[in-house]
Amino acid sequence: MTRDPGAAPERTRLAWRRTGMSAAAVALLATRPAFSPGAGPAEWLVAAASMAGWAACAALALQRAPGLRVRPPRTAARTIRAYALITTALAVIGGLVVML
Amino acid sequence: MTKYAVSGATFSTDQVNNRQVFGGLKQWFDPESAHSEGTTPDYRFSLANERTFLAWIRTGLALIAGGLACAQFLPPLPIARLREIISIALLVLGGLVALRAVDHWARAERAMRLGVDLPRSRFPAILAIIVAIGAVVLVVTVLHRVLA
Numbered sequence: 125m126t127r128d129p130g131a132a133p134e135r136t137r138l139a140w141r142r143t144g145m146s147a148a149a150v151a152l153l154a155t156r157p158a159f160s161p162g163a164g165p166a167e168w169l170v171a172a173a174s175m176a177g178w179a180a181c182a183a184l185a186l187q188r189a190p191g192l193r194v195r196p197p198r199t200a201a202r203t204i205r206a207y208a209l210i211t212t213a214l215a216v217i218g219g220l221v222v223m224l
Numbered sequence: 225m226t227k228y229a230v231s232g233a234t235f236s237t238d239q240v241n242n243r244q245v246f247g248g249l250k251q252w253f254d255p256e257s258a259h260s261e262g263t264t265p266d267y268r269f270s271l272a273n274e275r276t277f278l279a280w281i282r283t284g285l286a287l288i289a290g291g292l293a294c295a296q297f298l299p300p301l302p303i304a305r306l307r308e309i310i311s312i313a314l315l316v317l318g319g320l321v322a323l324r325a326v327d328h329w330a331r332a333e334r335a336m337r338l339g340v341d342l343p344r345s346r347f348p349a350i351l352a353i354i355v356a357i358g359a360v361v362l363v364v365t366v367l368h369r370v371l372a
Contacts, residue, residue, distance in 0.1 A: 132271045139278040146285040153292035192271075199270040201333075204277055208326035211281055215288050215319030222295040222311045 133192040140185045143207075150214050151178035154221050166224055174217045180210050262337030273332050280325035287318035302369055310358075317354065 151174045157163060158171035184203050191198035291314030298307045324347055331343040 128268065130268060132268045136271045136275055136278075139275045143278045143282050143285070146282045146289070150285050150289045150292065153289055153296065156296060196267050197271065199267060200274060204274065204329055205326055207281060208277075208322050211284050211288075211322035212319045214285070215291075215315045215322065218288050218292050218315045218318075219312060221292060222308055222315065 133197040137192045144185050147181040265336040277329040284318045284321035291315035
């Protein structure tokens with residue numbers, strides 16, 4: 125199979141990368157209260173949960189990458205649903221950060 | 225491989241077994257599991273759909289980050305709890321965008337498999353209006369604070 129002139133797999137891989145960076149920004153913002161002087165176990169737990177969410181995002185992107193390197197590239201289904209779920213979970217974790 | 229119908233859609237045995245293993249959440253998201261109907265579209269279309277999904281996820285993450293930033297960096301606002309209300313509103317919006325992103329991705333994927341029109345959606349317009357209203361509210365709040 126000839127190389128795809130539209131570079132679709134490469135663009136998709138980069139899209140995963142920048143999405144991962146956005147997720148990192150969210151996770152860091154959710155972790156920030158854990159480093160304030162008055163932080164307690166609640167803040168630590170929320171920070172741990174948000175870091176776990178970010179790690180899961182990174183793992184999903186890592187899992188997706190090999191499928192985009194082969195020709196023809198494989199399409200994703202479960203990875204996409206899992207990613208959306210984790211993003212929603214990050215929103216819930218963010219809600220906890222605001223409520224604390 | 226035998227094919228049989230479940231609630232109007234046709235599945236092969238492999239796919240049905242797959243559904244049993246990964247049942248629950250997957251079905252909750254997408255009753256018509258991907259790769260079950262129609263023909264597999266050109267991979268470039270599927271990857272474009274995937275990138276659109278990721279762009280929506282970034283939109284959702286940006287809203288979530290905005291909500292967190294509001295809660296952590298805004299000074300207390302003249303109206304009680306307004307800061308927390310703005311934060312929670314942004315977080316809810318972010319979560320909704322993420323859920324809607326995966327729903328739209330699944331419907332677009334299904335439309336491409338069946339060769340029908342891509343799903344149309346009012347969601348971008350609604351989101352734009354909500355964000356615009358939010359911006360106007362913030363401008364009024366800031367002006368109120370500056371002038372008071």
